Amino acid sequence: MASRIPEIRKAIDAARHPALLLVDTVSSLACIDYRHDEWGVDVSLSGSQKGLMLPPGLSFTALSEKAMAAMKAARLPRSYWDWQQMLRDNAGGFFPYTPATNLLYGLREAIAMLDEQGLDAVFARHARLAEATRAAAKAWGFELVATDPREYSASLTALLMPAGHDADALRKLILERFDMSLGTGLGKLKGKIFRIGHLGDFNDLMLAGTLAGIEMGLALARVPFRKGGVAAALERLAGS
Amino acid sequence: MASRIPEIRKAIDAARHPALLLVDTVSSLACIDYRHDEWGVDVSLSGSQKGLMLPPGLSFTALSEKAMAAMKAARLPRSYWDWQQMLRDNAGGFFPYTPATNLLYGLREAIAMLDEQGLDAVFARHARLAEATRAAAKAWGFELVATDPREYSASLTALLMPAGHDADALRKLILERFDMSLGTGLGKLKGKIFRIGHLGDFNDLMLAGTLAGIEMGLALARVPFRKGGVAAALERLAGS
Amino acid sequence: MASRIPEIRKAIDAARHPALLLVDTVSSLACIDYRHDEWGVDVSLSGSQKGLMLPPGLSFTALSEKAMAAMKAARLPRSYWDWQQMLRDNAGGFFPYTPATNLLYGLREAIAMLDEQGLDAVFARHARLAEATRAAAKAWGFELVATDPREYSASLTALLMPAGHDADALRKLILERFDMSLGTGLGKLKGKIFRIGHLGDFNDLMLAGTLAGIEMGLALARVPFRKGGVAAALERLAGS
Amino acid sequence: MASRIPEIRKAIDAARHPALLLVDTVSSLACIDYRHDEWGVDVSLSGSQKGLMLPPGLSFTALSEKAMAAMKAARLPRSYWDWQQMLRDNAGGFFPYTPATNLLYGLREAIAMLDEQGLDAVFARHARLAEATRAAAKAWGFELVATDPREYSASLTALLMPAGHDADALRKLILERFDMSLGTGLGKLKGKIFRIGHLGDFNDLMLAGTLAGIEMGLALARVPFRKGGVAAALERLAGS
Numbered sequence: 002m003a004s005r006i007p008e009i010r011k012a013i014d015a016a017r018h019p020a021l022l023l024v025d026t027v028s029s030l031a032c033i034d035y036r037h038d039e040w041g042v043d044v045s046l047s048g049s050q051k052g053l054m055l056p057p058g059l060s061f062t063a064l065s066e067k068a069m070a071a072m073k074a075a076r077l078p079r080s081y082w083d084w085q086q087m088l089r090d091n092a093g094g095f096f097p098y099t100p101a102t103n104l105l106y107g108l109r110e111a112i113a114m115l116d117e118q119g120l121d122a123v124f125a126r127h128a129r130l131a132e133a134t135r136a137a138a139k140a141w142g143f144e145l146v147a148t149d150p151r152e153y154s155a156s157l158t159a160l161l162m163p164a165g166h167d168a169d170a171l172r173k174l175i176l177e178r179f180d181m182s183l184g185t186g187l188g189k190l191k192g193k194i195f196r197i198g199h200l201g202d203f204n205d206l207m208l209a210g211t212l213a214g215i216e217m218g219l220a221l222a223r224v225p226f227r228k229g230g231v232a233a234a235l236e237r238l239a240g241s
Numbered sequence: 242m243a244s245r246i247p248e249i250r251k252a253i254d255a256a257r258h259p260a261l262l263l264v265d266t267v268s269s270l271a272c273i274d275y276r277h278d279e280w281g282v283d284v285s286l287s288g289s290q291k292g293l294m295l296p297p298g299l300s301f302t303a304l305s306e307k308a309m310a311a312m313k314a315a316r317l318p319r320s321y322w323d324w325q326q327m328l329r330d331n332a333g334g335f336f337p338y339t340p341a342t343n344l345l346y347g348l349r350e351a352i353a354m355l356d357e358q359g360l361d362a363v364f365a366r367h368a369r370l371a372e373a374t375r376a377a378a379k380a381w382g383f384e385l386v387a388t389d390p391r392e393y394s395a396s397l398t399a400l401l402m403p404a405g406h407d408a409d410a411l412r413k414l415i416l417e418r419f420d421m422s423l424g425t426g427l428g429k430l431k432g433k434i435f436r437i438g439h440l441g442d443f444n445d446l447m448l449a450g451t452l453a454g455i456e457m458g459l460a461l462a463r464v465p466f467r468k469g470g471v472a473a474a475l476e477r478l479a480g481s
Numbered sequence: 482m483a484s485r486i487p488e489i490r491k492a493i494d495a496a497r498h499p500a501l502l503l504v505d506t507v508s509s510l511a512c513i514d515y516r517h518d519e520w521g522v523d524v525s526l527s528g529s530q531k532g533l534m535l536p537p538g539l540s541f542t543a544l545s546e547k548a549m550a551a552m553k554a555a556r557l558p559r560s561y562w563d564w565q566q567m568l569r570d571n572a573g574g575f576f577p578y579t580p581a582t583n584l585l586y587g588l589r590e591a592i593a594m595l596d597e598q599g600l601d602a603v604f605a606r607h608a609r610l611a612e613a614t615r616a617a618a619k620a621w622g623f624e625l626v627a628t629d630p631r632e633y634s635a636s637l638t639a640l641l642m643p644a645g646h647d648a649d650a651l652r653k654l655i656l657e658r659f660d661m662s663l664g665t666g667l668g669k670l671k672g673k674i675f676r677i678g679h680l681g682d683f684n685d686l687m688l689a690g691t692l693a694g695i696e697m698g699l700a701l702a703r704v705p706f707r708k709g710g711v712a713a714a715l716e717r718l719a720g721s
Numbered sequence: 722m723a724s725r726i727p728e729i730r731k732a733i734d735a736a737r738h739p740a741l742l743l744v745d746t747v748s749s750l751a752c753i754d755y756r757h758d759e760w761g762v763d764v765s766l767s768g769s770q771k772g773l774m775l776p777p778g779l780s781f782t783a784l785s786e787k788a789m790a791a792m793k794a795a796r797l798p799r800s801y802w803d804w805q806q807m808l809r810d811n812a813g814g815f816f817p818y819t820p821a822t823n824l825l826y827g828l829r830e831a832i833a834m835l836d837e838q839g840l841d842a843v844f845a846r847h848a849r850l851a852e853a854t855r856a857a858a859k860a861w862g863f864e865l866v867a868t869d870p871r872e873y874s875a876s877l878t879a880l881l882m883p884a885g886h887d888a889d890a891l892r893k894l895i896l897e898r899f900d901m902s903l904g905t906g907l908g909k910l911k912g913k914i915f916r917i918g919h920l921g922d923f924n925d926l927m928l929a930g931t932l933a934g935i936e937m938g939l940a941l942a943r944v945p946f947r948k949g950g951v952a953a954a955l956e957r958l959a960g961s
Binding site: 204209213217228239 | 420421454457475
């Protein structure tokens with residue numbers, strides 16, 4: 002689910018609550034429009050391995066003035082997590098520790114690829130793939146975890162399994178049979194949902210292959226579903 | 242279409258014809274069972290870029306005793322094409338010219354991958370993917386170029402376009418819209434057919450993506466066809 | 482300089498001091514013999530980018546029973562630095578966070594390479610290269626930072642610049658002219674020393690090139706030195 | 722040895738000889754100035770694996786009008802060697818056969834690297850490295866195979882072994898001991914000479930390492946020589 006950050010910001014402000022607003026953008030940065038400054042986020046975190054199309058190994062932090070003031074006032078002893086060292090060294094183009102150099106070269110290329118395509122086109126591509134994924138879910142007769150269309154995510158779609166069927170057993174069957182790894186449910190959703198990633202360097206035919214793996218997996222796992230999810234997604238993709 | 246080599250051998254022998262039997266295995270080696278010695282082939286040729294899963298750049302030649310005798314008797318002036326230099330140097334582990342070294346390392350790994358999976362399993366995988374492809378073609382209402390089931394190929398399937406529709410226009414649309422390149426018809430088949438490759442490092446979900454691209458392309462190109470090709474292929478893949 | 486860990490352990494024990502013994506092995510692991518358990522080290526830290534011949538991006542921690550007890554008793558609030566999560570997940574082959582997957586594949590290969598050569602041979606190679614480096618330093622008339630032969634390092638050799646000459650100016654000239662990066666002096670040694678790395682995937686001819694760059698750099702920077710450092714190193718390398 | 726192509730052209734013309742002038746530029750293209758058109762060469766051949774800094778696998782042919790006329794008049798039966806197919810397909814950006822695609826991407830990058838440095842700088846770099854190599858040979862007391870300075874090559878330097886000493890035994894020792902491969906003598910020069918390559922992506926410190934390997938190899942093989950070749954080369958490199 003995509004959080005409605007500007008509204009959360011407004012709610013915090015309306016309540017005059019002093020909390021910092023932290024946003025985890027690992028699965029959404031460079032997939033969905035996101036505005037750290039404009040939306041008044043205090044701390045934005047991200048990683049290299051999703052929308053930035055790199056191997057895992059880099060993380061990113063963006064800070065507001067308010068977050069920096071909080072850092073200065075904080076009394077928790079810290080060293081590695083002390084942003085001041087990083088801010089000071091970054092100013093001169095350096096890092097306080099040996100960075101993952103190879104990934105920085107990769108990042109330069111990833112950003113060039115995103116710029117070449119244009120961020121608006123990247124966001125539109127992900128929105129379109131998400132829409133086709135939801136069309137498949139609907140055709141299968143599966144409910145989405147996100148019930149509010151304003152919270153539909155353009156990078157991940159989570160589906161609820163029919164009651165009495167284990168999502169993780171389905172995931173395991175699909176991994177073994179089709180070499181495809183779906184996301185698991187975390188915490189109280191464990192076993193009850195599975196997540197379909199359609200983010201990063203991803204296109205129509207990769208989504209078709211993904212949904213085909215799920216449709217065949219559902220049949221093989223004898224999970225009750227209506228056929229036609231892939232067909233519904235293709236209809237949507239060819240029509241838009 | 243897969244040629245029926247043992248029958249061709251028998252026919253040549255029955256006619257007592259002196260011709261050498263040359264077989265081009267570029268698109269079939271390591272995808273379909275093939276036996277140079279057992280089938281009495283005189284010259285087998287192949288390349289690195291299909292079933293061997295490598296970039297293009299290496300080619301392979303296997304010779305029968307009869308082919309070697311023909312080489313010795315031949316009077317066409319030749320140098321690079323003179324197998325004797327290659328045979329002599331290969332005996333000691335060398336090449337008469339600088340070989341494409343990097344591809345030789347790749348070849349070692351490709352052979353290890355094929356051995357790990359087992360050639361029988363590799364052949365069975367390709368046969369199964371080809372069968373699902375033909376199921377899709379049938380569902381779309383398209384005719385195969387191969388009319389004799391004994392000549393169905395496990396690595397490539399060629400489909401006839403409905404009369405009055407240009408296969409190359411369809412191929413162009415699919416390339417531009419879905420970034421997928423289908424094979425063209427050669428010679429008198431140009432524009433009349435397109436070929437679907439399902440060879441090499443290829444699995445069920447890649448085939449599903451491939452067929453989805455064709456099904457969407459047919460709709461976008463307004464080529465008359467019956468929907469359901471992808472669904473028929475999935476049915477076949479999940480059932481076998 | 483290579484610290485004499487077993488003696489430090491003994492000294493701590495003799496003083497009955499409760500301190501944990503922490504050892505930074507970033508520049509020495511897989512270059513010099515090191516024994517976490519046998520030497521009674523409490524916490525050993527390392528990184529992927531030196532003796533393990535990988536890009537930077539992985540770090541390693543080994544713990545003693547005593548360190549684990551200290552962890553349980555510690556009252557500093559922590560989350561990422563809480564070893565318990567890592568210990569619990571590692572037991573099942575997992576990580577509490579997304580690891581730098583690609584580097585783990587590289588690590589598997591690096592360990593295979595070290596095993597193929599044999600750790601004893603790897604240590605002997607580094608010791609020999611270090612000895613030749615010291616022979617060069619002596620021939621140039623430069624003093625080593627390490628004055629006690631028991632603390633000579635097999636992975637890095639630090640040299641003192643002649644008084645009145647800036648080590649960092651020399652390093653800059655060598656980088657620009659010969660595309661070679663020497664290590665800098667840290668803290669109060671800044672500008673006074675430079676460090677020669679001879680660790681990881683490194684051999685006789687790479688060392689010869691390295692020392693040649695320094696010898697030419699010294700001449701170009703008009704630093705007083707005696708010629709013959711490279712020649713002395715070659716003598717040593719060819720003789721052993 | 723670098724052939725003096727313009728003089729050979731003049732000699733052929735002066736003799737009014739009808740022969741085509743063919744030049745093998747495999748070891749010199751992009752290392753030494755070369756002008757196919759200006760020098761009146763009929764056929765220039767090259768490869769990817771030397772000055773172009775790529776793996777082996779691509780070759781190049783440039784033709785004069787006269788060579789093309791000869792092709793049309795030639796009566797030797799040919800197919801693969803028939804330039805007309807290649808000329809026709811190349812005109813539209815295609816190849817008559819599947820080209821080594823990956824190397825074509827590499828070639829694009831290699832050319833970008835050469836352009837970034839500038840061909841004049843590339844030629845000057847090679848000339849300078851060759852000069853230092855000859856200084857080393859002279860210091861060792863070895864004769865060059867090239868006796869005429871106008872034929873000194875900027876990409877390769879061939880040295881004559883002292884009488885009674887086998888160049889190939891030296892090459893074997895250096896390969897085994899220092900993991901460095903020197904070029905062998907061909908034909909009647911076999912065992913009598915060895916060749917030092919200083920071409921392609923090669924710099925001062927690589928040359929220093931190369932010459933160090935030879936100097937140590939000569940000592941280990943008990944070949945009579947005067948020490949100081951490396952030192953002489955460094956003197957030259959630092960002075961220019």
